[in-house]
Amino acid sequence: MKSNADLLQGTLDLLVLHILSGGQQHGWGVAQALKDRSQDRLIVTQGSLYPALHRLEREGWIKSEWGLSDNNRRAKFYRLSPAGKRQLELETDRWRRYTAGVDLVLSGAPG
């Protein structure tokens, strides 16, 4: 199993912000989305998602509130803040330029 230590620094933040840009979600939901959308390629230790969520909240990029889940249980929901939206754009852009750069290098001849 991969742990998020294998994820590139900051990638988890980007992924979480992206997932939350689709609407509010609780922690388990974020973990499931991560798993499903990566087709099980990115499996994050679920527990390590929470420190990340709380960190993003402290940065002011996401907001949280307690509400009721589908099955009527108390759950904590996270949603993107306006600042988070900007941050997501910034991070996505940075990620794209980074991977494009890496691709260019890898597609060339070695040596």
Place this chain on the structure above:
Amino acid sequence: MKTWFSRRDIDRELEDEIQFHLSLETEANRRRGMSQADAERQARIDFGPIESVREEMRAQARTYWIRERLKELRYGWRQLLRSPSYGLTLVGILTAGIGLSVAVLTVAHQILLAPLSYADAGRVVILQEVNADQRLEPEDASPGNFFDWVDMQSGFSHLGASAPYGLDLRSGDRLISLETSRVSRHYLPALGARMAAGRPFDALHYEAGAEPAVILSWESWQTRFDGADGLVGSTVELDGQPVRVVGILNERTPDLRGAELLIPLNMSPGEASGRSGNYLSVVGRLQDGVAIDDANEDMQAIALAIAATHPTTNSGWSVRLTSLREHLLGRETGIVTALLVSCLLLLGIVFANLSTLAMAKGLARAPELAIRYSLGADRRVLIRQLAIENLVPVVISLVLGAALAWSILNILARYAPPSLSDLSHYDFGPTLAGGLTVLALITTLVSVVLPAVRLTSRDLASAMRISGGRSTRSRQNIRVQQALIALQVCLTMVLIAGSGLLYQSLQKLLDTDLGFSHYGRVTAELFTYGLHPDAASRSAFAQSLIDELGNRPEFEAVATASAMPLTPALYSREGVEVIGGDVGDGLRASANSVSTQYFDVLDIPLQRGRIFGPEDDFDSQRVAIVSEQFVKRFFKGASPLGERLRFGVLGPPREWTIVGVVGDILDAGPATPPQPIVYVPNAQARIGGMSIIAKTNGPVDNATELLENEIWRISPAQSLSSSGVLTDAVEKALQAARFVLTLLSVFAATAVGIAVIGLYGTTSYFVRRRKRETTIRVALGLTPLRALMWVQSQTLAACLIGILIGGGVLLMGMVWLQALVYTTSIRDPFVILGSAAVIFVLAVLAAAPSSIRSANTDPSLALRQD
């Protein structure tokens, strides 16, 4: 805001979140066909180690909290830099206020409260003889009285006495006479003196034929014996005799007289029963459970009993007990209390000032805060931010204030007069830290928490238009401002006038005419008994000194006396009997045997009769000269010329005829009222030791050395002590007063400076608040001059109220102040009126710049701004 919740809240929330996650994961696993147990197990495995998640989040919360506070501090620092004049004013006022008051609080604590170094010092009392009828200064005990006290008392576990003495120590080829105390067996235990080395005297040292023994003071060990190790147990040569050193006193518990050497006090039966010479300093240690007042009553009863059996010497004389602290620092406590009160006043001014500054600052910030609030900012966040902003200058001031207090204390410890010298041994640390903590808390509350809460608690919508000064709130604010102005003015006035009155009283003390001239007079104390055992040879030696020294061109006139004013050479207190009069019993006076030139050398004026002449020799009629006080007290002002006296210790009982009256002298310094003195000619009697005094012919360099060398030239084996210039002795007596005066001046000046800054700040704030009203009035045709007067009248009304209240407080406090200060009267309307005038002028000046600005504003500009 999560950081403001307790850690338990955070943990519980996290726990809920994790449990919710695990239950959803378990359900998902169940849907995949796992059993309930397997589903739960797998959910936990996928979640990973729960405890490490918890730990990571806690750590995150901590570092986040610190980072956030640092961010806010940086923001506060930037705010401070943005308005440097505000920041500098705040830091300046706080630093001065904190530094000065913490220093004074620490000194006051040391003098008024800190435990003395003597063992269980609260039980140590000093016993002195007092006579209410004769209005004499309390005095030491006679041996006869002391031994009666020892026999009759029941309240003390130890009652001991010490008597002054001199012992010669050879230093090079000179003899130096060291101040010595002969101490009774119970003296050191009663005092609770601690030993640095060795032990106190025990019973063996007091037995007849015991080996001579000595205890050294810490100072003499350090200066005379270079702090040599192994001194205890060895012998030193004193008065040409080997004497065994049995101990060294602890540095912090010196002998009360400051003697360098202590030797056992042994008295012949004759000396022990004497009641006419008062030279025993008596110290008692109260038994457990005996209060000083009870012991006092007990001793007074004993004194009455003694007076009944010995009326001639003891009639009217009683005993007074003084606590050791009062004895050591008594004269200083009053003045320290006054300093303490002025310190509290200063703090009052500082804090009134801080509130004003914070309000003014808040006024400037109000619109910004209102906007942030209306945009949905959390009030708690705003409070915290404002508090941290104000905290920056407070912390800076606390650090600077602590440094200031520390330096002040070190300066005080170095330059404080000997009467306050316990300061130099004092560990300031704990008190300093305590004082700082208390001040830090108050300061934080006044200038950090309260303004932040106040600013955010007001209807923030009204804050938007606060500069208009239209809401009820802002009218209340104006009342608060006026009250603050009045408070500052009142406190400043009390402080200035109080300091002024104390200053005046001390100045009077410094200017007091001592009744004798001291400038250009050098003295030296000689011990003549060893070289000149009989009276005739002592007298001849004195005359030869006078003649030989008088021939030197440097000396204009020379005299000898058994006691010199303001020098350690003590006056002998003598019981005096007026023969054939109805003057009454129990009279006592200081006795001094002087050479004929004595009055001339010291410029003591003759008021009636004659001074001594060469005809008053050993074989002629015994004659005496008395001081004015002597006449006032014992003869009710009637002429005493021709009256006859009898004294106790001046040889076999003889009658002395009064031939002259001279002016009073303040021989114990300006703070002690003149005492009755009786002078007798050297040639007819010698009391105690001998001092020589020479009046120099104009200014003479190294007059002291010259005198010493001349004496040694005439009599090479002569031992000398305490030689010096009389003016120095006068200065020493005035040192404490001068010191306090300097302190007071610095204090008052600081207070005035702070108050002026505060008044300026308050009035400019005040004026700014009323700017709109002012400009409307100007727009409606009020001339600028009238407008100026109108603006000023607002602040000056508050000033006047403050001055009136201050005047009232002063009048009430005057009685108390009088009790604190020296003998001079302090009722001086000019000081009070003067300080009122000074404050008023300062207030007008402080209000002037902003008032003028306000009155001159172009109305259209000011209104548009709003």
